[in-house]
Structures are given as structure tokens and as C-alpha cells.
Amino acid sequence: MKKKFAFLPATLLLTSVLAGCGGGSTPSGGPLVINFWHTFGDTVETEFKNIANDFCRLVKENEGVSLRFEFTKKGSYSEIKTHITDGLGVGEIPTIAVAYPDHVADYLSAGDRSGIQYVVNLQDFIDDPTLTFGTDEYLGDNKGLSDFDPTVLREARSYTKEGTYSLSVLKSTEVMFYNVEIAQAVLPYYNEEYYKPAHDGQSLEAGQLNRFFNDCTFKDLMDYSQVALDHRADMDLDASFVPTLYDSDGNMFITNLLQNGVGYASVNETTKLGQIDFESGTDRTNAEALITTLRSYGPKAKKLLATKGTLGEYSSNYFKTQLCLFSIGSSGGSGYQFPEAGSFTVGVSRVPNFNTADPGNNRKYISQGVNLTLLTHPAHKQADKLKLYGWKFLKYVTSTNVNVLAATRGSEGYMPVRTSCLSTNTWQQFMTRGGNYAEVAKIIINEIGDNFLYTPTFKGSASLREYCGGIITSALGDVTQSISSIFSLAIATAKTNMGE
Numbered sequence: 001m002k003k004k005f006a007f008l009p010a011t012l013l014l015t016s017v018l019a020g021c022g023g024g025s026t027p028s029g030g031p032l033v034i035n036f037w038h039t040f041g042d043t044v045e046t047e048f049k050n051i052a053n054d055f056c057r058l059v060k061e062n063e064g065v066s067l068r069f070e071f072t073k074k075g076s077y078s079e080i081k082t083h084i085t086d087g088l089g090v091g092e093i094p095t096i097a098v099a100y101p102d103h104v105a106d107y108l109s110a111g112d113r114s115g116i117q118y119v120v121n122l123q124d125f126i127d128d129p130t131l132t133f134g135t136d137e138y139l140g141d142n143k144g145l146s147d148f149d150p151t152v153l154r155e156a157r158s159y160t161k162e163g164t165y166s167l168s169v170l171k172s173t174e175v176m177f178y179n180v181e182i183a184q185a186v187l188p189y190y191n192e193e194y195y196k197p198a199h200d201g202q203s204l205e206a207g208q209l210n211r212f213f214n215d216c217t218f219k220d221l222m223d224y225s226q227v228a229l230d231h232r233a234d235m236d237l238d239a240s241f242v243p244t245l246y247d248s249d250g251n252m253f254i255t256n257l258l259q260n261g262v263g264y265a266s267v268n269e270t271t272k273l274g275q276i277d278f279e280s281g282t283d284r285t286n287a288e289a290l291i292t293t294l295r296s297y298g299p300k301a302k303k304l305l306a307t308k309g310t311l312g313e314y315s316s317n318y319f320k321t322q323l324c325l326f327s328i329g330s331s332g333g334s335g336y337q338f339p340e341a342g343s344f345t346v347g348v349s350r351v352p353n354f355n356t357a358d359p360g361n362n363r364k365y366i367s368q369g370v371n372l373t374l375l376t377h378p379a380h381k382q383a384d385k386l387k388l389y390g391w392k393f394l395k396y397v398t399s400t401n402v403n404v405l406a407a408t409r410g411s412e413g414y415m416p417v418r419t420s421c422l423s424t425n426t427w428q429q430f431m432t433r434g435g436n437y438a439e440v441a442k443i444i445i446n447e448i449g450d451n452f453l454y455t456p457t458f459k460g461s462a463s464l465r466e467y468c469g470g471i472i473t474s475a476l477g478d479v480t481q482s483i484s485s486i487f488s489l490a491i492a493t494a495k496t497n498m499g500e
Contacts, residue, residue, distance in 0.1 A: 172332030245315030250469030298476030309473030334413030460498030
């Protein structure tokens with residue numbers, strides 16, 4: 001969904017011009033071309049092109065250097081990783097790329113093996129007093145590191161190699177969207193079957209539903225889903241209705257383990273290689289038990305829960321057509337969840353806690369967002385200049401006034417990365433007039449705060465996440481396989497990508 005906000009001050013609007021930034025030339029006789037590979041949808045791509053165009057104009061006016069950005073969409077996150085991995089050795093890589101930190105870890109490992117460090121260590125710029133944050137006033141770069149959301153810096157430095165190798169320029173996490181009208185229709189049945197017996201005959205009121213969903217456990221969610229499924233015909237819902245859909249199989253696995261205090265992965269301090277904490281022992285036993293419980297809710301069992309892996313498509317496609325009640329996905333994709341014609345009311349809450357034994361404990365959620373990395377290769381004739389202006393662009397896109405625009409003007413639900421953004425008039429107006437997008441932001445700010453989960457990044461950590469998602473897909477989608485055999489196959493396969 002493409003959304004613009006008419007209330008944005010004209011003085012802050014980014015100039016929308018053609019992708020090229022003309023005038024002047026580099027020693028090679030033309031503008032310095034900065035290739036930017038991404039995974040953006042059309043709306044976010046347009047915003048970043050606008051940002052790049054203004055950046056080029058400002059650099060030309062203030063430094064006399066002519067730049068031009070070339071944006072190339074490289075498909076999904078896994079597809080962009082394949083393109084970059086294939087291009088590292090031959091130098092066919094961009095200057096700026098969207099990348100999960102897990103992917104950056106693999107690029108770093110490839111550099112260690114080849115002897116060529118393809119990933120730019122941003123710490124070198126941060127430590128340079130003439131280039132660090134807060135040194136390019138004409139770019140709006142007037143604040144230092146302390147203004148960043150602390151989670152951004154922790155993630156940027158989460159690698160086995162000392163340094164800063166990526167930077168989040170927009171933040172997101174998982175939230176739960178729900179159909180308010182269906183939820184309210186289910187409520188009387190839920191009260192009679194679950195809530196009243198557990199609360200001395202007291203009813204859960206419609207006005208309490210959002211608080212209830214924010215505080216409930218995943219077991220509570222499945223109970224609500226069971227009632228919805230049992231009374232599907234009473235509410236005239238389609239026969240293909242599935243109460244709860246979860247977009248990321250991998251995130252579901254990791255969040256479930258970590259919220260329940262079960263080990264996921266860690267880094268060996270001696271070898272700096274990754275290791276799978278749930279490979280054996282108590283963590284393996286507990287992890288298998290957690291996934292066994294999820295299987296009991298799945299599309300082959302009670303039909304209460306399905307995932308992108310089991311469906312083959314995103315939950316938003318079902319949610320917008322009222323084929324599900326609860327849709328759990330990235331806040332950065334919020335726009336895909338909202339029905340075009342406002343055919344129903346969308347509620348937003350944090351994702352219910354998987355920890356049912358101690359529901360108040362470990363309410364932490366996966367940290368996501370648009371992470372950018374700078375890449376380089378000695379074959380690039382102007383490698384140093386590309387790195388310099390790639391760095392300046394990172395400073396520009398994370399400067400307060402630009403970052404708040406990127407997070408509010410059609411970003412589909414992303415959050416800014418600087419704390420100063422939240423006190424700007426642009427943000428305050430967005431929170432008042434931003435509709436469903438503002439409701440998503442309120443959940444992240446007020447209910448999640450800085451309670452984010454971080455997983456270590458190391459060679460093969462991307463593969464481990466992928467195969468853990470496969471555990472969920474297989475466990476829920478194929479009940480003929482034992483949980484133990486599904487775990488063993490996934491662990492063995494992931495380990496082939498984790499060692500030297």
C-alpha cells in the first residue's frame with residue numbers, strides 16, 4: 001500500500017527528481033556512480049531514490065563532486081545474498097547493499113578466505129574525527145553516536161570480527177495484527193469456554209481485547225483461535241479460514257526458544273566459529289518439546305496455526321481477505337496488512353509470549369529493519385572515493401530530519417533509528433494523523449520498547465536461521481516425520497555451512 005502524509009512540512013520534503021544527479025564530473029569524465037542493491041518494494045525504493053537525489057544535490061553544491069546512484073532490486077533477502085556472494089571474487093558487487101547481519105557475517109568470512117576484505121569497516125570512519133557522525137553539517141549530520149537507538153549500535157557491532165560492518169537505517173520488529181470485528185464476534189464464545197471459568201465468572205469486555213492480546217501467551221492465543229475455528233460457521237467465515245498465521249518460520253523458532261530460556265546459538269571464544277546450543281543435551285530436549293507443542297496446533301493437526309513455510313505465501317494475503325483472524329509479521333511490512341478499502345478494523349498488539357510457564361519473563365522480540373552494508377573491491381578504480389561517499393550517504397539517511405521522513409513517508413511501518421527523530425514535529429504529527437501506521441509505532445514504543453532479541457552473527461548463521469525455519473515448516477506441515485529426525489537433519493545441514 002502506498003501512503004503519503006500531506007501534513008509533512010514543505011521545508012522537509014525531499015526533492016523528487018530523476019535518479020541521476022548531474023553536473024560536474026569525476027576524473028574519469030563522468031559522475032561517480034554508486035550502485036545500491038536492495039530488496040525494497042516500490043514505495044520504499046521511491047523514498048530512497050528521493051533521499052539519494054537530494055544527497056547528490058547537496059554534495060555537488062557543497063563539495064563540487066558529481067554523484068549518481070543506480071538502484072537495482074535483487075529480489076528477496078536470500079536472492080540478494082546469492083548475487084553478492086557470487087560477485088565478491090570478481091568484483092561485481094555494489095557499493096551499498098541491503099543485508100541481514102547474518103549475511104554480512106558470510107561476506108566477512110569470504111573476505112578472510114580470499115585475503116580481500118570486501119566489507120568496509122565503518123568503525124574506521126567513526127573513529128576519524130573529521131568524518132565521524134556529526135561532522136557534515138550541510139547533510140544535516142549534526143549529532144553523534146549517542147543519539148542512535150542503542151539497539152542499532154549493538155547490532156552493528158555483533159560480529160565475530162571486531163568493528164562495525166553494517167548499520168540499521170530503519171528499524172522494525174514483529175507485531176500481531178488482528179481483525180477487530182472477528183475478534184469481537186469470537187469474544188462471547190471465548191468468555192463462556194475459557195475466560196469466565198478461569199476468572200470467577202467475570203467476562204472479558206470488548207474494550208479490554210487489545211490489552212488482553214498484548215499480555216497473553218501463545219497458549220492463550222491458540223485457545224482464542226480454537227474458539228474462532230469452532231464457531232467459524234456461526235460467524236459465516238470461509239471454510240478455508242485459519243485463525244492464526246505467522247510469516248517467519250525462522251523467527252518463530254528462535255523467539256520460541258529464547259523466550260523459554262532455551263539456547264539457540266553462540267560463538268566459540270577460541271575459534272570464533274558458531275555453535276548450535278540446542279544440538280544436544282537439555283536444550284535439545286526442551287527445544288524438541290517446544291516444537292512438538294507447536295505441531296499440535298498446526299495445519300495438519302488442529303488447523304489453528306499456519307506459517308509462510310506451510311502456506312507458501314505471506315499471511316497478509318489471507319488477512320486482508322478475512323481468511324485469518326491473527327496475522328503475525330514484520331512491522332516494516334504493515335502496509336501489506338491493511339485492507340485497501342477499510343473493509344474491517346485492524347488491531348495491533350505485540351506478539352503473544354511463547355513462555356507459558358512464566359508469561360511475564362523474557363518478553364523480547366526479534367530485532368529487524370533495513371540494514372545497509374558498504375562493500376568494496378580493489379578492482380574498483382575509485383574504491384576509496386566510493387567508500388567515502390557511501391559512508392556520507394549512511395550519515396545522511398540516518399540524520400534526524402531525513403531519517404524521520406524515511407520512517408513516516410510511505411515506509412510501510414518502519415521506525416527511525418535516532419532518538420531525536422521522536423521529538424520532531426514530523427514524528428509528532430505522524431503519531432497523531434498516521435492512522436494504522438501510527439498504531440503500529442505505538443505498540444513498538446509503548447509495549448516493546450528496547451526489549452529486543454539478538455542472535456550472534458557468524459559464518460553460517462544465515463544458514464542456521466534458514467534451517468531452523470525449515471524445522472517449523474516440516475514439523476507443522478508433515479506429521480509423518482518425527483520431531484527428533486527433523487532436528488537432526490536441520491542441524492547436520494546447517495553445520496556444513498558453519499565450519500571453515
